[in-house]
Amino acid sequence: MSETRSLAPAPRWILFAAIAVAGLLYVKWLPYWDRAFVAASTHSIGQSILMGKAAHPPAPSWDAALAYALAYGKAIWKAMVLGLVLGSGAQALLPTDWVTRLLGRTRFGSAVAGGLLALPGMMCTCCAAPVVVGLRRQQASAGGAIAFWLGNSVLNPATLVFMGFVLGWRWTALRIILGVPMVFGLGYLANRLTSAREAAQAETATAALVAAPQDTPFRRWLLILGRMTLRLVPEYIVLVLLLGAGRAWLFPTIGPDIGNHVQWIVAFAVVGALFVIPTAGEVPIIQAMLALGIGAGPAGALLMTLPPISLPSMAMLARSFPPRILAAVAGGVVLFGLAGGALAVAMGL
Numbered sequence: 001m002s003e004t005r006s007l008a009p010a011p012r013w014i015l016f017a018a019i020a021v022a023g024l025l026y027v028k029w030l031p032y033w034d035r036a037f038v039a040a041s042t043h044s045i046g047q048s049i050l051m052g053k054a055a056h057p058p059a060p061s062w063d064a065a066l067a068y069a070l071a072y073g074k075a076i077w078k079a080m081v082l083g084l085v086l087g088s089g090a091q092a093l094l095p096t097d098w099v100t101r102l103l104g105r106t107r108f109g110s111a112v113a114g115g116l117l118a119l120p121g122m123m124c125t126c127c128a129a130p131v132v133v134g135l136r137r138q139q140a141s142a143g144g145a146i147a148f149w150l151g152n153s154v155l156n157p158a159t160l161v162f163m164g165f166v167l168g169w170r171w172t173a174l175r176i177i178l179g180v181p182m183v184f185g186l187g188y189l190a191n192r193l194t195s196a197r198e199a200a201q202a203e204t205a206t207a208a209l210v211a212a213p214q215d216t217p218f219r220r221w222l223l224i225l226g227r228m229t230l231r232l233v234p235e236y237i238v239l240v241l242l243l244g245a246g247r248a249w250l251f252p253t254i255g256p257d258i259g260n261h262v263q264w265i266v267a268f269a270v271v272g273a274l275f276v277i278p279t280a281g282e283v284p285i286i287q288a289m290l291a292l293g294i295g296a297g298p299a300g301a302l303l304m305t306l307p308p309i310s311l312p313s314m315a316m317l318a319r320s321f322p323p324r325i326l327a328a329v330a331g332g333v334v335l336f337g338l339a340g341g342a343l344a345v346a347m348g349l
Contacts, residue, residue: 057247068244087130092221103144111187114144118151147187256293269337272305300344305337
C-alpha cells in the first residue's frame with residue numbers, strides 16, 4: 001500500500017491547512033498587522049514602487065529594469081515562495097473530490113466560494129497565480145479559480161485598511177463597491193463561458209484523478225513544486241524586467257496635465273491592467289500621483305486595475321484557462337477600471 005493510500009484525506013487536508021496558516025501568519029498576517037498601525041500613525045505605507053520620490057518613472061534602460069525587479073522581488077519573494085508551495089501542495093495533498101465539491105461546479109456558488117476563500121490569502125496577483133494553477137489542476141471550475149485569483153488582491157482586508165488610513169475611507173468604499181461585483185461577477189462570467197464540452201472533460205479528469213494510483217505525497221509534492229517553479233518563474237522574471245524597464249513608456253507623464261478626461265481614464269485603466277505591483281502597491285502609487293496633481297478619474301481607474309491582474313500573472317495562467325476566459329476577465333477588469341474612474345469623479349475624490 002502506497003503512502004498516499006495510507007495517509008487518509010483528513011490528515012493530508014490538515015497538513016495543507018497547517019502549512020497555509022503558518023505561511024500566511026509569517027508572510028502576511030503578522031507583517032500586515034504591524035503595517036496597519038504604521039499606516040494609521042503616518043498615513044503612509046512607503047514610497048511609490050513605480051517612481052520613488054521622483055516626479056516620473058526613470059527612462060527605459062537595463063538599470064531601470066533591474067532596479068524595479070529588485071525592489072519588486074524584495075517585496076514579494078516570500079509570498080511567491082509560499083504561493084508555489086501552496087500551489088504544488090494543493091495538487092499533492094488536497095483530495096480532488098474535495099476541491100471539486102467546493103470549487104468545481106460551474107455555478108455562482110463556486111465563484112462565491114473562491115472569492116471568500118481568497119480573503120485570508122491577501123496575495124498579489126502573481127503570488128496567487130501558482131495557487132490558482134494548483135486549484136485548476138485539481139479541477140476547480142474556471143469561475144471559482146478566477147474569483148480566488150481576483151479576490152486575493154481586490155478584496156484584501158489589509159489593503160482596504162491601508163487605503164483608508166492613507167488615501168481616505170471613501171477610496172476604500174469605492175474599492176469595495178466595485179471590487180465585490182468584479183470578483184464574484186467575473187468569476188460567474190468565467191463559469192458561464194465554460195462550454196459544456198469543457199465541463200464534461202473536467203468531470204472525466206476528476207474521475208481519473210480520484211481513481212489513479214499516485215506516488216507518495218511528499219515525493220509528488222516536491223516533483224510538482226520543481227516543475228511549477230521551472231515553468232512559471234523564468235517567464236515571470238523576464239516580464240517583470242520588461243515592465244520595469246518600460247515604466248516611462250507606460251506612464252510617460254505624471255502631473256496636473258492628467259485630468260479627468262475620458263482618454264486619460266481609459267489609458268490608465270489599460271496600463272494598470274498590464275503593470276505588475278506587490279500587494280497594496282497601488283496605495284503609495286496613487287498617493288504619490290495625487291500629490292503630483294493627477295485627476296481622481298485616472299487614479300480611480302488605477303485603483304481597480306493595478307491589483308487584480310498583470311501581464312506576468314496572465315502569462316503564468318495562460319495554460320490554466322481557455323484564452324477566451326482570460327481575455328474576458330482582462331476586458332472586464334478594464335471596464336471596472338473605467339467605472340472606478342467615473343465613480344471617483346462623481347464622488348469628488
